Each structure stands twice: as C-alpha cells, then as structure tokens.
C-alpha cells in the first residue's frame with residue numbers, strides 16, 4: 350500500500366481501522382475489492398487497498414481520524430454511479446463505502462421533511478416517502494443505485510430541475526465527518542434558517558473533497574396525483590426554446606423538458622429495441638412532463654398548449670401518453686442513456702452548461718467538427734435543456750488520444766460560448782485538467798484554501814477536482 354509519506358504498512362492501516370471500528374467493518378476479500386474498483390466513468394479502474402464499511406456516522410469519523418493519523422489516503426464511495434471518476438480508487442487508497450449507512454431515520458409527515466443516512470438509495474427514498482403521500486422529486490436514470498449522500502456530494506440535477514431545482518435546493522441540513530475525526534452536525538429540519546454562515550453549502554457539490562456526508566435532512570414536496578407525458582417532434586432547436594418558454598408560462602405543473610437530437614433518438618431506439626416513435630424523422634425531439642393533481646384538467650391543459658404549438662408550427666408532431674405503459678415507453682427513449690453508456694464504451698461523456706441563446710449554434714458547430722474528425726464514431730446530443738444542461742456522448746473511442754482531442758473540442762467550444770464544463774456530474778478526475786476554463790484563478794485559490802483548512806493532510810479524495 351502506498352501512502353503520502355511512506356509511513357504505514359497495509360497491515361498497520363488495517364489493524365488500526367479494525368481496532369477503531371471492529372474487524373467486521375474491514376474487508377480484504379479480493380471479490381469485494383474488485384466490486385469497488387470504479388464508477389461508471391472511463392477513469393482507470395483500480396481495486397482499493399482495503400474496504401471500510403462503517404455502520405454509524407461515528408464510525409465514519411473514526412475511520413477518517415485513523416487515516417489522518419497514519420497519513421493514509423482514503424476515497425469515499427456512494428452508489429458508484431458517478432461519471433467523473435471521483436469515487437474510483439487511486440493507487441494505494443483505502444475505500445470507504447456508505448452502503449451500510451442506509452436507514453431512513455425519521456419521516457416528518459406533518460412538515461414534509463425526512464432525516465436519512467447518506468447511503469440510502471435514491472429510489473428507496475422516493476418509494477418510502479410516496480407511501481406517506483409525499484414526494485422526493487430529485488430523479489435521474491441511476492435512481493436504482495445512486496446514494497442520496499452521493500447526490501448531495503455531486504449536487505445532482507436530473508430530469509426535474511426545471512421545476513424543483515438541483516439537490517442543493519432540497520437539502521435542509523447535513524451531518525459531515527471531517528478528516529480530523531470530528532462529526533460536524535449541521536442537521537436542520539426548518540425550511541427557513543438565517544443563522545450565520547450556512548456551512549452545509551460548502552459540502553454540497555464538493556464531491557467529498559472536504560468531508561464525508563453521513564446524514565441529511567431533506568425537504569419533501571406534496572406527492573403529485575397526476576402525471577402527463579408527451580413526446581414532441583420539432584423542426585429545429587429554436588422551436589424548442591420557444592416551446593419551453595410557452596409551456597413554462599402556461600403550465601405551472603411543467604416538471605420535465607428533455608431534449609434529444611435526432612441521432613440520439615435513433616441510437617436510443619436501437620439500443621432499447623423500441624420502434625421509432627414517429628413515421629418521419631425530425632431534427633429535434635422533446636419529452637415533456639407535467640406533475641399535478643387532476644388528471645383530466647392537467648391533460649387538457651397540456652394538450653391545449655401542444656395543440657397551439659402544432660398550429661403555429663413550433664411542433665410538427667406529438668404523441669401524448671394515454672397509459673402508464675405509454676408513459677414508460679416515451680421515457681424509455683430518454684432513459685436509454687444507461688444502455689448507450691454500455692454500447693459506446695470507451696466513450697467521452699459531457700454534462701456541460703451552455704447559455705440557451707448559444708445552444709443551437711454550439712450543437713451544430715461541435716457536431717460538425719466531431720463528425721468530420723471522427724466519422725466512424727457516434728456523437729449524440731441530448732439533455733435537460735429546460736435548465737441549459739447539454740449532454741454529449743461520443744464513442745466508441747479505442748485511443749486515449751482521441752478522447753483527449755474530443756475533450757479539447759467540446760470544452761474549448763464550451764468556454765467560448767460562456768458555458769461551464771460540468772452542470773451536474775462534477776469534476777472528479779476526468780475534468781480536472783479543464784477546471785480553469787470554468788473557474789478563475791482566485792476561485793481556484795480559495796477552493797484550495799478550503800481544502801487545506803478541512804483536510805491539511807490531503808488524505809480525503811486526494812487528486813480529485815484540483816489535481
């Protein structure tokens with residue numbers, strides 16, 4: 350096991366962790382270790398030196414204290430669905446999994462809040478609160494595996510940001526284990542709280558660089574009782590910008606506006622063996638969803654607005670889901686990203702933010718350049734366009750040089766368009782060479798100061814975000 354100042358041996362570390370947490374919390378089993386070798390990104394997979402599975406927040410804090418004392422590097426792992434390589438172990442690291450901290454501790458059905466441990470899987474939380482007529486509206490394709498602690502660490506976005514915001518907007522309070530072994534409670538169940546500096550925001554979206562999230566207080570929304578979904582075919586991207594404006598103005602229940610360019614829809618239909626939704630091919634498709642309380646009036650409102658859009662030519666064709674099966678089928682095109690990440694490996698995947706007025710031109714220009722330079726690969730454009738978040742998936746690319754060339758093209762154009770290099774997946778190891786394109790030197794210096802303040806030994810998630 351390598352370590353910062355070549356002090357502890359593998360034995361020393363595992364014995365110290367076993368003494369602090371108990372033997373049962375440590376594993377050196379090769380099969381277990383290989384299951385923790387990496388996330389969904391193309392970061393190089395590496396088995397950790399050993400696994401730690403704490404069962405309480407106090408045990409997380411104790412593990413960090415041991416690692417700080419022994420100068421042993423440690424990586425935090427949630428559900429390992431990340432796409433930036435942040436949870437993928439680097440040489441000699443111990444991996445700490447939150448998977449055993451998975452209790453939903455207290456559901457407040459009066460105020461609409463819930464206190465959970467960080468390893469609760471997103472879908473399990475969604476289902477539990479729905480039993481009590483509440484909803485946790487964060488939603489993303491990895492819902493069946495990602496942890497809510499991981500969602501907070503990455504400030505996850507997903508399909509419903511247009512209505513409910515990112516994870517940051519849903520977190521009321523946090524508890525965090527710090528590298529020095531302190532358990533910092535910022536737990537808070539009240540929705541308004543202006544008592545000094547709101548420290549929890551330092552930990553949301555900082556990808557485990559400053560501390561390990563152990564528990565969360567979350568804000569819930571009333572459970573919707575009606576959901577309407579439609580897939581629209583559009584003549585161009587400009588029509589999509591007009592449609593989103595119209596729908597946001599007319600439909601307060603609008604909860605998703607997911608854009609797919611033609612090549613994405615074709616690849617998604619192939620990957621899922623679904624029929625193409627429309628007879629004709631169209632340049633752009635939009636999946637629209639409303640979540641409300643009245644099936645009949647919500648459907649009438651959506652159909653009314655889409656009818657107007659058909660008349661004015663903003664929309665060329667539309668399918669409105671008539672059943673739960675229809676709804677699932679329409680969403681399946683968008684959710685095919687899970688399959689596409691598998692079939693296009695090795696891929697370059699991007700989650701950039703582009704100002705809406707520049708988006709159409711960006712896709713046309715970058716698409717053309719990628720197709721010219723790499724004619725044998727697929728280059729798919731799609732995203733949560735209601736909030737300016739564009740995804741690009743390009744692959745398969747066998748050569749690392751190609752992957753780097755594609756990153757240069759996409760991130761260069763992103764910076765030129767005044768966008769950001771990550772709108773929701775984070776920086777991890779995959780994007781750290783490009784962070785300077787989205788953050789200025791002063792911002793980077795303050796980030797490094799914060800890292801040094803919380804983790805002076807640089808033991809926690811070292812080498813992520815800023816190298």
Ligand code: FAD
Nearest residue numbers: 427428429430431435490496498499500502506507557562
């Ligand atoms: P991990 O992958 O385990 O870790 C991610 C980062 O957070 C790492 O740096 C890790 O060290 C850190 N971390 C994890 N848990 C903690 C903790 N408790 N405390 C401190 N640090 C921690 N993301 C979106 O935002 N929107 C999407 O729409 C979306 N769709 C996806 C679809 C698919 C098919 C896949 C595979 C991924 C998708 N993602 C999406 C990416 C991913 O699901 C999110 O980034 C998710 O929030 C990661 O959670 P996780 O528990 O899997 O974290």
